[in-house]
Amino acid sequence: MTEAQFEPRIAAFFCNWCTYGGADLAGVSRLQYPTNLRAIRIPCTGRMNPNFIMQAFRQGADGVWVSGCHPGDCHYIAGNLYARRRFTVFKNLLEYAGLEPGRLHFSWISSAEASKFQQTVIEVTDAVRALGPAQHLIKDIRKVA
Amino acid sequence: MEAIAQKIREAAKKLLSEGKVDVVIGYAKGSVPMREYPYFAYTPEEAENLTWSSFCCNNLALYTIRRPGRMAVVAQGCVSRNLVNLINENQIKRENLYVIGLNSPGMVDRRKVQALFPGKTITEVIEEPEHLLVKGQGFEERIERKKFLRSNCLTCVQRNPVISDELIGQAGPEGHGGNIDNVAAPWEKLIPAERWAEMQETFKDCIRCYACRDACPLCYCYVCFVDEAQPQWCAKSQDEADVMTFHLLRAFHCAGRCTDCGTCESACPQGIKMRRLTSKIEKDIRELYGYRPGMEIGAQPPMSLFKPNDPQDFIK
Numbered sequence: 001m002t003e004a005q006f007e008p009r010i011a012a013f014f015c016n017w018c019t020y021g022g023a024d025l026a027g028v029s030r031l032q033y034p035t036n037l038r039a040i041r042i043p044c045t046g047r048m049n050p051n052f053i054m055q056a057f058r059q060g061a062d063g064v065w066v067s068g069c070h071p072g073d074c075h076y077i078a079g080n081l082y083a084r085r086r087f088t089v090f091k092n093l094l095e096y097a098g099l100e101p102g103r104l105h106f107s108w109i110s111s112a113e114a115s116k117f118q119q120t121v122i123e124v125t126d127a128v129r130a131l132g133p134a135q136h137l138i139k140d141i142r143k144v145a
Numbered sequence: 146m147e148a149i150a151q152k153i154r155e156a157a158k159k160l161l162s163e164g165k166v167d168v169v170i171g172y173a174k175g176s177v178p179m180r181e182y183p184y185f186a187y188t189p190e191e192a193e194n195l196t197w198s199s200f201c202c203n204n205l206a207l208y209t210i211r212r213p214g215r216m217a218v219v220a221q222g223c224v225s226r227n228l229v230n231l232i233n234e235n236q237i238k239r240e241n242l243y244v245i246g247l248n249s250p251g252m253v254d255r256r257k258v259q260a261l262f263p264g265k266t267i268t269e270v271i272e273e274p275e276h277l278l279v280k281g282q283g284f285e286e287r288i289e290r291k292k293f294l295r296s297n298c299l300t301c302v303q304r305n306p307v308i309s310d311e312l313i314g315q316a317g318p319e320g321h322g323g324n325i326d327n328v329a330a331p332w333e334k335l336i337p338a339e340r341w342a343e344m345q346e347t348f349k350d351c352i353r354c355y356a357c358r359d360a361c362p363l364c365y366c367y368v369c370f371v372d373e374a375q376p377q378w379c380a381k382s383q384d385e386a387d388v389m390t391f392h393l394l395r396a397f398h399c400a401g402r403c404t405d406c407g408t409c410e411s412a413c414p415q416g417i418k419m420r421r422l423t424s425k426i427e428k429d430i431r432e433l434y435g436y437r438p439g440m441e442i443g444a445q446p447p448m449s450l451f452k453p454n455d456p457q458d459f460i461k
Contacts, residue, residue: 050397051370051378054390071453081451084460089400089429089448091459096332096425097393098341107461120461136341139386 008063008128011056012037015045015068017075021111029114033121036128037065044068046079050090053104057137063128065105067120073110080108102127103134146272149247150197152313153219156245157192160217166243167214170205171195178270179255183208195219198272199253199290202411206230206362209237216242221249222319223406225306226439227362230402233444236365239308246309248317251291251298252407253277256416258293261286291321297407297420299323307440325405330425343421344389350415351388353381357419358395360412363402370394396422401430401447404439 014020020041045068056064074080087106095101105124109117157169173184173194181200186192205218206227231237271278276287300323305316332340358364371379371391379390403423430436434447
């Protein structure tokens, strides 16, 4: 596959109450955005386990994007605020270990922000596409065997 | 050292014969030099086996977890910090704990000593105040203790116990002169590809024996994520993807809890320097949330807290 044809696969974890609604609104509003992401619905960004992010990369995702409610808007009062600390430390750790900045994205998008959703999809997809296929955490069967 | 060891034995004997505790957790002399091991003294006679030397590298806080009854623990700075951690995480009760505190002299890295005598077998190491007398067949050398300290001991900031019911010897100075900020997160200045290469190089010898996890006083989950099979977060192979997944997630699980006691590195049979990862997290937690683990009973762990104005520059 040449660089120009490369279409990244992005695992997108959306909070049920905000970003998933935002994605819905973007859909019913007929907003156009790239189709590289695979949306996964989670109850809250507080549900995000760093294992999920690792697992996505291990299964061949080129990028991971986690999105939830704005601080203060969490359906469960503070789930996203706990998640924020975890994301900060985990993102720093992954990038310190050599993951390219631009593979892992976080955002706050409310269910009314369809246009922000559209913008962010474009941003995330462009950033991941520019980096090319992810290779770091993928098992190379040929090498193991 | 021997004077301190004698005092530990006396204290342990007193506690056990008075029935104040059921067990005294300390160190005993290993069957080979430089390998002191955790020892559980249940009777005053067994307390005779307790020792104290430059090679007491295991973190004894580990052995208090899920142990019934009252126990006394020989605790230098890092062990006491881990005990505080465990109390804060509701794993042990302060009233079941008797802390025999002492100032840590800084433990010596047996690998650094062995590296001085490649291919030779060390049969005896004799402790002197500032030196170690290393003996083997056909050689004998006096080495300066301070030059062979474990790297985490060199940058230690808490040599005196944070909590203690009894202090053996004198409280001493807190540091060994090393500055943690100079050595923490050594890859920060590199570009991502170089960092990944460094990470590969550091962990390439990992045999996935989980000695680091088993020796760590933070790892007390009943089922560790590496042992879970459905979903399998981390396969059992020694492929770099699996090794990296294990070490990254293990390091992350220590976020805001790691006291930099260096037990993981001491326990590793392959001599892997996993503190290169944990030191980055330790630095982040210190700089972002102003927290140092295990310094105060009742302190809330930073990862179970939030502040409305926590940094979030990276979030769109």
